[in-house]
Amino acid sequence: MQKSTNVDTSMETLSSSHQGTGAVQMRIKNANSHHDRLSQSKSMILTDAGKVTEPISRHRRNHSQHLLKDVIPPLEQLMVEKEGYLQKAKIADGGKKLRKNWSTSWVVLSSRKIEFYKESKQQALSNMTGQKSESVDLCGAHIEWTKDKSSRKNVFQITTLSGNEFLLQSDIDFIILDWFHAIKNAIDRLPKDPSCPSRNLELFKIQRSCSTELLSHHDSDMKEQKPEHRKSLMFRLHHSASDTSDRSRVKSRLKKFITRRPSLKTLQEKGLIKDQIFGSHLHTVCERENSTVPWFVKQCIEAVEKRGLDVDGIYRVSGNLATIQKLRFIVNQEEKLNLDDSQWEDIHVVTGALKMFFRELPEPLFPYSFFERFVEAIKKQDHNTRIEAIKSLVQKLPAPNRDTMKVLFKHLTKIVAKASKNLMSTQSLGIVFGPTLLRAENDSGNMAVHMVYQNQIAELMLSEYSKIFGSAED
Known part of the structure; x- marks a missing residue:
């Protein structure tokens, strides 16, 4: 007691x-x-009232429920309705206009917002680390097609309540249309109240309703589309890209197109594809330009004589091949060419393009039918006889070949005149241009022998230019 x-x-x-x-x-x-x-x-x-409160349960199941409640976000934050790559430009931030800069973004559309990532991997990393991405709150937002904000096609604009404006674009019609209607449907389902409270589970049941209901909404929105987009709507895919019948239909159409496509010759005859400068026959180029000397050859020669006569190794030193190919492409596209432009500052690019032009002729400057005759002429023992034989052959050449040959060799005599500075002698130029201008149609077995004659013919025509072609001042 x-x-x-x-x-x-x-x-x-x-x-x-x-x-x-x-x-x-x-x-x-x-x-x-x-x-x-x-x-x-x-x-x-003990509480102030003296009552004992229930302690936190340490049962494993109850404990996990507390963790899930604190760590896992609500269902509405996890639901992704659409994702993929689009072109994006932010043009306003809080009503303040921004400079438009297009960039490729991985776009993720959820039930109430759009998030932008640089790539899909960044989305996964953000989900793991909790980093925030650039996002657009769709509550109270407005979406519309626009042509005034960009010269690109298939552009629509999203304007938020906070005054942010975004442009989204894709060159593929059905992709951008699907995105437009998916975003528009998401906006339409949201409350119009600017506070935009979170929705309950019943809203997600609506979002996960049957596909036919979604398609009916999709089609009704398409009917309200602006007239300028109706044409592209006709080509929209009505089913998923994974639909077997759609893929079979596309394959069938592609097969028919490939088998029925017109030949290159047909396209050229109809004028849809023009003959190019590089790789075309010399007479074809001259006929098109109504001249006997190609315009490109004249331009190259003029540029070299203006700033390349004193350059060491002119015509021997190779220019940058990528830049030469760029010059070749511009000439073939019949774009305006200015060889004084800074991108053609390296004169070896110009000489390389000129040599490429002669090398790619389907038939060389010295026609195949004249090859053996020029070789027989250079074999003659008497020097004057050789000159007369070659002069006679030159006079028999077609006008485009003869006149182009005359302009080229006259230009090369000016190179030789500056040999003390550019170190290019007659023999050096003969080695460079012989195989380029003169070759047999079939070189099998005689390449080494032919090369000797090719060089000798080019050297003789260069050293005896005035006797073969007339006065050097012509």
């Missing part, structure tokens, strides 16, 4: 001493313990 009274007294003392904090701790000593240690402790939390 005395022991019970002491316990009650001690409880009252502890209770009064800890009334300010509302905590009471009672320890029970285990009499069987030899080490006088605490074997059990119990904590009770």
